[in-house]
Amino acid sequence: MPPVSRTERAAEAWEALFRAQVAVMRNLAADDVWDEVSMREYDVLFTLARAPGHRLRLHDLNREILLSQPSLSRLVERLARSGFVTRECDPGDRRGTVVALTDEGARVQKSVGRRHAASIRRHVGPALSDDELDTLTELCAKLRGAQD
Amino acid sequence: MPPVSRTERAAEAWEALFRAQVAVMRNLAADDVWDEVSMREYDVLFTLARAPGHRLRLHDLNREILLSQPSLSRLVERLARSGFVTRECDPGDRRGTVVALTDEGARVQKSVGRRHAASIRRHVGPALSDDELDTLTELCAKLRGAQD
DNA sequence: AATAGGTTCATGCAAATGCATGGAGTTCTG
């Protein structure tokens, strides 16, 4: 029996998305690719690598990462101590801290990223066809785009 | 330019799924629904409510919840102190601990669940059509089913 | 331009989390 009300449909979709995320995440976390950085640290390095100039305001970074502002602040502090990022003062807005990827940080991101991508292929690839993967991408992008 | 290789397709789909999950999760967490239990605690109560007899072995519960075994053990300990679950010894396998929802726990789950469902409807509902929601559900279920 | 209000980030502190480990119980093996 399919869901009837709009609320049920939305709840069912979110439930399915959330559980799928948990299941895949667990397998990705179990794969042996997190020796240099943790998954959350990688997420920060990856986001910075995608940003123009390999740099982002802490506040903007916080919009991409599911962490409280103080937690991200300290995560970045640890990444800086490890030499993967630098923290500069934003000349345009002196409240701001600009987090920039170092060469070493970019190297680690690529190295871990390559192995992580292979891991994703192993765990996500076999589950769906090409068309299904594309449809999933499209629907998730649409869902994300509709958020605040 | 669409992704060409199978690895790229899988990576793009996972990236989209993950980011959508983060964006939606943030909005759901921001809604004023988590006054009685935290989101993770609710996840446990919800999983128990779905289980036959409103009870589950700790080990089985751990398969549904994205937490390490010790962390879940302590989370359940807190829920028991709050009176939302009980912890009994499994007579069939005396290593096991059976976590069972109390009446109070079921009440809280329903109360929070109702508001949470409305919250999901507000944040997920407007983003996609009925057919799209169903497709998303189906693809996520398939993806989840293919995991270990 | 002075003050009030808002934004961005860091720090103190308590709570939550994960890893390593150990104890108790079960199952497998020779």
Next chain:
DNA sequence: CAGAACTCCATGCATTTGCATGAACCTATT
């Protein structure tokens, strides 16, 4: 059937996280 290997859970301990708060800076109002 003895003991080795494995499974399930709890606890010690260090790390990570979030909340509350405060400092520094920016912006708007008068």
